[in-house]
Amino acid sequence: MYTDFKPAKDRPAYIQVKDYMKRLITTGALQADQKLPSTRELSASLHVSRNTVLSAYADLEEEGYIYPLKGKGHFVVPTAGGLEQGRNGKDGSRAFKTDWSSRMSEFALTAERYDLMKHGIRAERGVISFTSIAPDEKLFDLQNVKRAFLDRMAIEGNVLLNYGYAKGYKPLIDYLKQYMENKGVDMKGKDILITNGFTEGFGIVLSSLKPVHGRILCENPTHHTAIKNMKMHGFIPTGIEMDPDGINLRELRRALSEGAFDMAYLVPSYHNPTGIVMSHDKRLDAIRLLNEYRVPIIEDGFNEELRYSGSHVAPLIACAGRGDGVVYLGSFSKILFPGLRVGWIVADEELIGYLESVKRAKTIHTSTLDQSLLYQYLHNGNFEKYLKRAKAEYKRKYELAIRCCEKWLPARRLSGDGGLHLFAEFDPPFRTRELLAACAERGVVFTPGDIFYVDGGGQHTMRLGFSRVSDDNIERGIRVIGETAKQLL
Amino acid sequence: MYTDFKPAKDRPAYIQVKDYMKRLITTGALQADQKLPSTRELSASLHVSRNTVLSAYADLEEEGYIYPLKGKGHFVVPTAGGLEQGRNGKDGSRAFKTDWSSRMSEFALTAERYDLMKHGIRAERGVISFTSIAPDEKLFDLQNVKRAFLDRMAIEGNVLLNYGYAKGYKPLIDYLKQYMENKGVDMKGKDILITNGFTEGFGIVLSSLKPVHGRILCENPTHHTAIKNMKMHGFIPTGIEMDPDGINLRELRRALSEGAFDMAYLVPSYHNPTGIVMSHDKRLDAIRLLNEYRVPIIEDGFNEELRYSGSHVAPLIACAGRGDGVVYLGSFSKILFPGLRVGWIVADEELIGYLESVKRAKTIHTSTLDQSLLYQYLHNGNFEKYLKRAKAEYKRKYELAIRCCEKWLPARRLSGDGGLHLFAEFDPPFRTRELLAACAERGVVFTPGDIFYVDGGGQHTMRLGFSRVSDDNIERGIRVIGETAKQLL
Numbered sequence: 016m017y018t019d020f021k022p023a024k025d026r027p028a029y030i031q032v033k034d035y036m037k038r039l040i041t042t043g044a045l046q047a048d049q050k051l052p053s054t055r056e057l058s059a060s061l062h063v064s065r066n067t068v069l070s071a072y073a074d075l076e077e078e079g080y081i082y083p084l085k086g087k088g089h090f091v092v093p094t095a096g097g098l099e100q101g102r103n104g105k106d107g108s109r110a111f112k113t114d115w116s117s118r119m120s121e122f123a124l125t126a127e128r129y130d131l132m133k134h135g136i137r138a139e140r141g142v143i144s145f146t147s148i149a150p151d152e153k154l155f156d157l158q159n160v161k162r163a164f165l166d167r168m169a170i171e172g173n174v175l176l177n178y179g180y181a182k183g184y185k186p187l188i189d190y191l192k193q194y195m196e197n198k199g200v201d202m203k204g205k206d207i208l209i210t211n212g213f214t215e216g217f218g219i220v221l222s223s224l225k226p227v228h229g230r231i232l233c234e235n236p237t238h239h240t241a242i243k244n245m246k247m248h249g250f251i252p253t254g255i256e257m258d259p260d261g262i263n264l265r266e267l268r269r270a271l272s273e274g275a276f277d278m279a280y281l282v283p284s285y286h287n288p289t290g291i292v293m294s295h296d297k298r299l300d301a302i303r304l305l306n307e308y309r310v311p312i313i314e315d316g317f318n319e320e321l322r323y324s325g326s327h328v329a330p331l332i333a334c335a336g337r338g339d340g341v342v343y344l345g346s347f348s349k350i351l352f353p354g355l356r357v358g359w360i361v362a363d364e365e366l367i368g369y370l371e372s373v374k375r376a377k378t379i380h381t382s383t384l385d386q387s388l389l390y391q392y393l394h395n396g397n398f399e400k401y402l403k404r405a406k407a408e409y410k411r412k413y414e415l416a417i418r419c420c421e422k423w424l425p426a427r428r429l430s431g432d433g434g435l436h437l438f439a440e441f442d443p444p445f446r447t448r449e450l451l452a453a454c455a456e457r458g459v460v461f462t463p464g465d466i467f468y469v470d471g472g473g474q475h476t477m478r479l480g481f482s483r484v485s486d487d488n489i490e491r492g493i494r495v496i497g498e499t500a501k502q503l504l
Numbered sequence: 505m506y507t508d509f510k511p512a513k514d515r516p517a518y519i520q521v522k523d524y525m526k527r528l529i530t531t532g533a534l535q536a537d538q539k540l541p542s543t544r545e546l547s548a549s550l551h552v553s554r555n556t557v558l559s560a561y562a563d564l565e566e567e568g569y570i571y572p573l574k575g576k577g578h579f580v581v582p583t584a585g586g587l588e589q590g591r592n593g594k595d596g597s598r599a600f601k602t603d604w605s606s607r608m609s610e611f612a613l614t615a616e617r618y619d620l621m622k623h624g625i626r627a628e629r630g631v632i633s634f635t636s637i638a639p640d641e642k643l644f645d646l647q648n649v650k651r652a653f654l655d656r657m658a659i660e661g662n663v664l665l666n667y668g669y670a671k672g673y674k675p676l677i678d679y680l681k682q683y684m685e686n687k688g689v690d691m692k693g694k695d696i697l698i699t700n701g702f703t704e705g706f707g708i709v710l711s712s713l714k715p716v717h718g719r720i721l722c723e724n725p726t727h728h729t730a731i732k733n734m735k736m737h738g739f740i741p742t743g744i745e746m747d748p749d750g751i752n753l754r755e756l757r758r759a760l761s762e763g764a765f766d767m768a769y770l771v772p773s774y775h776n777p778t779g780i781v782m783s784h785d786k787r788l789d790a791i792r793l794l795n796e797y798r799v800p801i802i803e804d805g806f807n808e809e810l811r812y813s814g815s816h817v818a819p820l821i822a823c824a825g826r827g828d829g830v831v832y833l834g835s836f837s838k839i840l841f842p843g844l845r846v847g848w849i850v851a852d853e854e855l856i857g858y859l860e861s862v863k864r865a866k867t868i869h870t871s872t873l874d875q876s877l878l879y880q881y882l883h884n885g886n887f888e889k890y891l892k893r894a895k896a897e898y899k900r901k902y903e904l905a906i907r908c909c910e911k912w913l914p915a916r917r918l919s920g921d922g923g924l925h926l927f928a929e930f931d932p933p934f935r936t937r938e939l940l941a942a943c944a945e946r947g948v949v950f951t952p953g954d955i956f957y958v959d960g961g962g963q964h965t966m967r968l969g970f971s972r973v974s975d976d977n978i979e980r981g982i983r984v985i986g987e988t989a990k991q992l993l
Contacts, residue, residue: 026885034682038686126864127858153662155666161661164653168650197527198526214865224607225607247865322567327581327583327584353868356871370612372615373616377707378700379842394514
């Protein structure tokens with residue numbers, strides 16, 4: 016005993032001795048009411064100072080793992096051990112085995128089935144991967160993040176570390192109200208709820224709206240995580256095809272006249288996966304049409320800031336004016352820091368009241384640290400500076416990726432008006448899954464487009480995320496994809 | 505125009521000018537294709553430098569809100585405005601109103617109905633409030649939190665700010681594995697999932713386990729948020745009464761023999777609201793009994809660290825040894841920083857695999873910043889020091905509160921073996937809601953116990969949270985409650 020103690024250098028020694036002894040106690044190596052070695056003996060065995068052992072024993076006693084007997088030393092508390100050490104140790108209960116998969120709900124099974132991290136494309140080291148649309152972390156300005164943290168801690172550190180409000184951190188809410196007003200949103204009668212990113216926001220909305228018809232309208236293709244969550248919540252997504260300027264209105268009208276829907280989920284700017292920006296006129300028409308059929312719109316504004324050219328187009332919720340039929344889900348994850356899980360919902364204040372209760376029931380509130388750091392970073396004006404730098408970088412990659420696609424890719428259609436990815440369609444029956452298999456052998460992977468389709472289609476499509484690929488690799492990778500595609504054609 | 509520009513001092517002026525102009529554009533004060541004032545004119549009107557206006561105009565152009573015409577100045581982009589400015593501005597769609605409450609799901613309605621922040625006790629300023637069981641923020645050691653943040657940022661700041669893993673931040677998971685092993689948990693065949701606190705963890709479990717029988721066993725009374733979430737997920741909680749050493753085993757056995765249950769939710773240590781610690785023997789018996797009926801146990805370890813006296817008692821998941829029938833939900837919120845939303849689930853690794861997919865679908869992952877800060881704080885050994893200081897403080901308050909209750913309160917039973925609250929029962933038909941109304945008039949509030957009961961009982965009970973009440977106010981407040989109770993009796 017005591018020969019396997021291997022302390023780490025950067026952690027207090029007494030804590031490591033204490034933890035080591037706890038392990039001996041709870042695993043039964045030291046048994047109920049057994050005497051511990053004296054502090055002198057243990058310090059010799061573990062090669063630590065006697066003071067270290069004294070501190071460790073004091074803590075163990077204080078935490079109720081050992082008890083002292085006057086003049087006799089320290090002994091093991093009998094209740095610290097588990098079944099193995101308890102009086103039931105020898106019966107069969109410790110071998111109790113559960114068939115967990117047979118107990119899983121449809122909700123969990125769907126989450127697992129659509130889990131891209133488990134069943135998606137894995138990129139080995141050294142492979143050129145176009146699968147990610149996460150920001151490039153080399154662009155992050157850590158200095159200003161640190162400053163924002165220290166600024167905010169100095170102002171109200173104690174408050175930040177205690178419970179916050181389900182609705183969100185007040186200064187951030189106020190900032191976002193202005194931010195949305197600057198985008199043209201009429202905030203009168205509307206309110207904001209902070210969420211753990213877009214995904215929680217969407218889940219809150221999906222679980223809060225009654226599935227009367229059980230159907231949701233959406234663009235086809237659309238955001239994979241959105242499809243997953245709609246299905247998990249028991250909704251069937253009905254996909255409407257995309258034109259180069261956004262959702263096909265004729266198809267939308269036909270679907271509305273033929274069936275009833277609980278809501279419409281739309282990604283009007285830098286749509287995932289097609290990268291298309293819905294035109295301003297189309298936005299107004301789509302709102303009018305969905306209003307007519309009393310179908311609320313869930314607007315995903317995830318990528319809105321990543322415009323490299325052309326005019327600013329007001330989000331749907333701005334286009335709707337005083338109307339309360341649009342629920343806007345915002346996020347800075349794709350442009351700022353995804354590690355900070357902060358998103359927000361803008362909607363009618365009565366609706367936000369309900370969603371606030373659901374948010375509280377689900378996760379109490381979003382990390383106040385994340386919210387306050389983000390607020391201070393925004394307030395300090397760092398977002399503006401960062402956005403310029405990041406956009407310059409992404410724009411260069413975007414234009415390079417387009418040039419390379421036009422040069423190498425035998426695609427019938429290439430789309431992407433901005434953002435961090437492009438979308439390519441080949442002539443059917445070309446299958447991008449086969450292309451992917453062939454490219455993967457040559458060290459290049461991308462996302463096959465079929466995962467974004469709600470109807471099993473899209474087998475001739477692909478998404479190319481370029482945000483985390485170097486210029487050299489964008490050229491090399493797209494050339495490989497293009498050459499391989501030509502061989503397969 | 506331009507007379508209502510009121511810049512804040514601590515934010516870059518050019519951003520404020522830009523935002524101000526955006527507002528004029530999106531609200532239609534400046535109309536589509538209207539010419540903007542020259543930079544010279546605007547700088548004079550707004551009393552800012554011309555360079556400030558030049559920067560603002562450059563940004564507005566870059567962001568697509570205005571366009572330049574050579575030699576003629578800048579003009580408003582037509583697509584930046586909403587319906588009011590659009591061609592549909594005059595039709596009825598902008599007045600579109602939705603009856604949101606009629607569209608709410610049972611899930612949302614239940615969340616709202618059980619929302620204590622909306623329908624619970626509100627403490628006005630100056631009132632002595634025993635309603636909270638949040639930690640006292642005056643105890644937080646901000647210096648070490650700052651150090652932990654800066655340490656971690658220096659090591660891998662870029663990684664922390666980009667996407668993390670649904671399962672959690674690896675160093676924190678490894679730390680918690682050791683932490684649970686130190687409590688006697690046999691981690692072989694088990695795994696850990698990081699969540700946004702206990703509440704998300706519980707929600708993940710509730711939505712992942714199939715409601716075959718639609719019933720959950722629990723202590724009665726029990727944690728209010730747990731009751732709310734069970735009901736939101738369509739489960740009916742069946743409450744088992746509490747003895748002074750934990751759940752009544754005879755009642756538990758009877759319930760198991762009479763009905764079928766999907767799981768049991770138990771709070772074995774410093775139970776909320778009674779403060780009772782389940783004895784070691786009872787833990788072993790309860791596990792054996794529930795194993796016998798194949799009912800998985802959801803163990804809420806929320807308060808486990810707040811032991812002031814007596815022996816350490818191994819958690820249920822440790823008592824279960826190699827058995828996989830216990831799902832443990834951990835959190836440091838009540839003892840460390842609730843503002844950091846970090847909790848964890850320990851369970852069988854097959855189950856964790858499903859829960860990981862559900863976690864990813866619900867919130868992608870928990871804030872990496874929160875997780876890494878917490879990890880570094882724990883690793884640096886600050887938790888140990890903080891816990892000693894906090895426990896010394898809470899123990900003093902705990903003992904004071906007990907003395908005051910024994911002195912003043914005409915209760916038939918007082919419970920609370922540790923933690924941040926006590927629980928008192930009066931002789932029925934005494935109603936603590938009436939007591940609360942009378943006390944509130946005298947400036948003291950507490951939590952009426954009925955909200956913790958699953959069967960409409962507990963009207964003669966109350967919970968007293970003392971963690972955020974000063975010593976003086978503990979004495980004064982409990983005296984007022986006691987005197988008022990005697991008058992009502």
